[in-house]
Amino acid sequence: MTALVSLRGLTKSYTRGPETIQVLHGIDLDIEQGDFVALMGPSGSGKTTLLNLIGGLDSPTSGEVEVGGQRIDQMNSGQLAHWRSNHVGFVFQFYNLLPVLTAQKNVELPLLLTNLSAAQRKRNAEIALELVGLKDRGKHKPKELSGGQEQRVAIARAIVSDPQLLVCDEPTGDLDRKTADEILTLLQRLNRDQGKTIIMVTHDPKAADFATHTVHLDKGDVVDAPALAAH
Amino acid sequence: MKYFELIWTALFRSRTRTLLTLLSVAAAFLLFGLLDSVRVAFNSSTNVAGYDRLITSSKLSITQMLPYSLTPKVEAVPGVRKAVYAAWFGGYYRDPKDFFPNFSVGPGFFDVYPEYQIPKTQVTAFENTRTGAVVGEALAKKYGWKIGDNIPMQATIFPTGGSNTWQMTLVGIFKVTDAKREGEEKQLVFNWKYFDEANDFVKSRVGWYIVKLDDAGDATQVARAIDAISENSDHETKTQTEQAFNQAFIKQFADIGLIVTAIMAAVFFTLVLLTGNTVSQSMRERIPELAVLKTLGFSNRAVLWLVLGEAVLLLFLGGALGIGLAQVMIPSISAASGGIVSLPSIPPETWAVGFALMLAIGIAVGILPALRAMRLNIVDALANR
Secondary structure, eight states, rough: OOOEEEEEEEEEEEEEEEEEEEEEEEEEEEETOEEEEEOSSSTSHHHHHHHHHHHHHHHHOOOEEEEEEEEEGGOOHHHHHHHHHEEEEEOOOTTOOOTTSSSSHHGGGGGSSSSOOHHHHHHHEEEEEEEETTTGGTTTGGEEEEEOHHHHHHHHHTTTTOOSEEEEEEHHHHSSSHHHEEEEEEEEHHHHHHHEEEEEEOHHHHHHHSSSSSEEEEETTEEEEETTTTO | THHHHHHHHHHHHHHHHHHHHHHHHHHHHHHHHHHHHHHHHHHHHHOOOSSEEEEEEESOOOOOOOETTHHHHTTTTTTEEEEEEEEEEEOEESSSBBBBEEEEOOTTTHHHHHEOOOOOHHHHHHOTTTTTEEEEEHHHHHTOTTTEEEEEEESSSOBTBSEEEEEEEEEEEEEEGGGGGGGSSSSEEEEEEHHHHHHHSSSSSEEEEEEEESSSSHOOOOOHHHHTTTTTTTTTTEEHHHHHHHHHHHHHHHHHHHHHHHHHHHHHHHHHHHHHHHHHHHHHHTTHHHHHHHTTEEEEEEEEHHHHHHHHHHHHHHHHHHHHHHHHHHHHHHHTTTTTOOOOOOHHHHHHHHHHHHHHHHHHHHHHHOOOOHHHOOHHHTTTT
């Protein structure tokens, strides 16, 4: 197996006023293609920061981030935007759908950056909605959907451009247990059936059970990553 | 075009706010459409080609009078069928606020204005009555005048025998059939001979000549020939269309262009502040949504164009609505002006300036929010920091 995500000596610090806070301390980590990894750890351990760096939303202070063979830590913001649109799907805790657009149009959003025709964009969005079990909800606006349905729409938006990697930040943090399990089952299915590599930040050990691997972080260091930490 | 729906839906995210802003933009551009059309009309070409009735007045200023002795010379110009003189009186009735256009005219005035419908007997009475006056039907109705009434007009420029009161007798009432020119019924004319004999200041002077041509096709050469009569004299003339003459007359009192520019500058300055605030507020509320777009791969520049496009679209929608409304209202404005402003519709020049203003104001109000959106840090924006 080859590593889809490879991190070497990754550090990240933020400056807040006069203070510099080091969030990640030289992380080395490999995530194989097809893995479903749960990133766990207490608040402030650097989970979301690590996820943002892997997803190309932020740049490291030092170290290397290689995803799918590309050094994304060396890309500028324009290159990163283009890379994200082609290689990563994002799922957030609070869904982050655009409230003025229907579910269908929300799912189509990433396809606006492609050269697909309007008809093809519509067709692809319908397929993605069908995959998440919301074929008949395309014309509904987010406020007309339940939390679970909104998160399914967000997952459809994340997979519509067929990225290799899905990064999910607390995808079930705002859902009840039953709905959370449905969403996690859906992610598991996407991992198993579609071969998507998934990296999921969660506080919930039950959610982590759906993953194939769990990485524990504490105070900006990987403290436990069975079979994952780079050697 | 694929981003249009995104811009459109974002614009109507807060429907009430957007509609209110649209209304304020529309109101500003309605005012612009009306005022700028008037400005364009006042600066329109004075080309006489195609007109069969021209006005000859002093080249220097229409306040400068011309010698009465020009009359036979103008009439002798080939192509001139008739030349009738007139002179501005500028009086009022009872009180200065009871003002309406009033001037003295020479014989044959109603021959050169056949669109003023008046019984032949009244024309004869007018020409045979030294103090006779004729008014439009609207003016007669306004003051309840009837034939035979005495109208004491108060002079503001030309006293008579040391007094400002000019006694006139109403001998005729004319009607204008063209609804667009019904404002012309609000004027009074009286005999120039009475004016010439009785005023204390000027003798044998006229204000302008109304020149009726045999053929409108000869207008350019006839105008040139009339003006050639007085070339290099102390009373050089300028022969122009009636509309141009009317406009020049109004320009004596006010610089229309300056007034329009001053009003519109104030209106658009307020509009920029108001709309700029609305667009900024709308952008601030959508920071997490803009961050999501960036997360999905929309470039900084794409986000800038989305926000800027929204501001420009807002201005174009409101602006087009405003000028469109002005287009509907323009004919009634023309009618109310009594023929001074003749505008069948909004001139293309006004539409062009309007679109340029919509674009400029759209960019002005959208550029700062758009730059802010462009520079959004995704991580901070998603975390609402």
